[in-house]
Amino acid sequence: MEEKTRYSDAELEEFKAIILSKLAKAQAEYEELREAIANSGNDVMDTAPTFKVLEEGATTLNKEEAGRLAQRQMKFIQHLQAALVRIENKTYGICRETGKLIPKERLRAVPHATLSIEAKSK
Numbered sequence: 001m002e003e004k005t006r007y008s009d010a011e012l013e014e015f016k017a018i019i020l021s022k023l024a025k026a027q028a029e030y031e032e033l034r035e036a037i038a039n040s041g042n043d044v045m046d047t048a049p050t051f052k053v054l055e056e057g058a059t060t061l062n063k064e065e066a067g068r069l070a071q072r073q074m075k076f077i078q079h080l081q082a083a084l085v086r087i088e089n090k091t092y093g094i095c096r097e098t099g100k101l102i103p104k105e106r107l108r109a110v111p112h113a114t115l116s117i118e119a120k121s122k
Helices: 009-038 049-088 104-109 117-121
Strands: none
Touching: 009 049, 009 104
């Protein structure tokens, strides 16, 4: 039996549905993080000066963490969008190192994967 060189259109549609679902969720989470960064949080006008300094420091740390998470989420979104382009080009699921098909199980778990486990281990 000849080894498959690409996934069928039906298989690509299955992966596309998985990616679109993850993309919608990731975009919603990204928007939540952006709102957390933009939102100044609780007002500290009525607290004692000592607590005001502590709360402002905590707020800054929370915003920095939300910023890092938002950056990471945006990178994930970009990877998912790139995977959709590969589906349209019918190159999705092909390992960029070995040229072989990435197993379906891996793509279901990590739909934006571009390397097979064997290539990633090297």
